[in-house]
Amino acid sequence: MNNTNNRRVGRYTVKLLNPPAIIATTSIVGPKEGKGPLKDYFDVVLTDDTNGKESFEKAESSMMYDAIQQTLDKANLKEKDIDYLCAGDLLNQLSSSNFAAREVDMPFIGLYGACSTMSESLSIASMLIDGGFAKYTIASTSSHFSSAERQFRFPLEFGSQRSLASQWTVTGSGAVLLASEGNFPRVTHITTGKVKDYGIKDPNNMGAAMAPAAVDTIYNHFLDTGRDGNYYDVIATGDLGKVGYDITVDLLKEYGYDITSSYIDCGESIFDNEKQNTCSGGSGCGCSAVVFCGYLYKQLMKKEIQKILLVSTGALMSPTTSFQGESMPGIAHAVSIEF
Structure with missing residues (x-):
């Protein structure tokens, strides 16, 4: 109980007593994002938004898998070193995350917060380390313009006119590797x-x-x-x-x-x-x-x-x-x- 009281800061915020370090990240984006103002900061820019797969949904899942693997490589860690993978996406039943998690040897917590899932997964992954339940965790999310369009709006072939207030779903995936120690943010x-x-x-x-x-x-x-x-x-x-x-x-x-x-x-x-x-x-x-x-x-x-x-x-x-x-x-x- 004392630890809980020490961590609570006001009504909605917790202060992490053992703040986890972000020791590596990876960003993978599609061709359109790779032509935008931040193009020089992304680790991988795909030349094909299917990423060599036969569907947009499989492409999205493969982006998350690749982001996770590249993040592990940067930290010189293996899948077995990761105590929890916290991940989510926009598709029905978290299909992109589920199938990416199928390919890795990590305990998996699937999360859905719509487009808030990056901060949500980062929150849970951080709390697991702060609480002493893990040494290494990964937080990851993904989305894909084409998979989201046909789930939430219209098939791409429909060619509907976009309103000025509408937004373009980003094709991309990010992975964040957190550790219990290290001289990092x-x-x-x-x-x-x-x-x-x-x-x-x-x-x-x-x-x-x-x-x-x-x-x-x-x-x-x-x-x-x-x-x-x-x-x-x-x-x-x-x-x-x-x-x-x-x-x-x-x-x-x-x-x-x-x-x-x-x-x-x-x-x-x-x-x-x-x-x-x-x-x-x-x-x-x-x-x-x-x-x-x-x-x-x-x-x-x-x-x-x-x-x-x-x-x-x-x-x-x-x-x-x-x-x-x-x-x-x-x-x-x-x-x-x-x-």
Whole structure:
């Protein structure tokens, strides 16, 4: 009980007493992402978005498998060294993660937080090490434009017109290897989000649906820790896009927090929206995963930045609930990473 009390910081946040080190990451992206503003930071850029497989779903699963293997290679570790793999994706029954996990010799915890899954998996993987249950863990997520489109929207052959508020699901996978020790950036605080729903029903406007959850989580993180936007070099939301970015900035200002000097959104950063015709920006589990594992982690390792608050965001909807007229609840989880 004493350890629990020592770890709780306010209502929604825990402080890790044995903060795990992020000793390696890998980012794999598709051809479109490899032509965006962050192209030089990704470890692998595919020339073929099927990755040599016979379906987009198999391609997505293979990206996650490759990201995990390359991350192990960077740390000179084997599959048997990993105590837990925490992973998830957008597809039905976590099919991409399940089939990637089938190919590795690791205990597997499947997680679903929609596009918030990178921070969710990173939270659970970190807590397992902090609690003394593991020495090494891996957190991983993936998404694929083509597999997500035909599950959540329309077949690609339909050729539907995209609205200006819509977002382009990122084809990519990221893997994060955490260890109980090492001179690397560490996960120090975790703020677990609440489901927020303000009645947005348009599946082409996910930024507006997710932004209130991002605001609530960031606000509660600030209240719990006594920090503000000036504490972090970068506050990165997952995939709100241009629309959600503006809403988040405005709502946090109403709470008395101006984060504009440190705030980026991974979905807005990964594409050049005008040149690449991605409307409001990127989305998907892979969005915050590859931006963190590629761009942000490399900046940490160069010590160009030292403190990041990663706030992956997710729209907790499905085709079934949308067809039934339900709104889109949002969720966001925050992970503080400090060198």
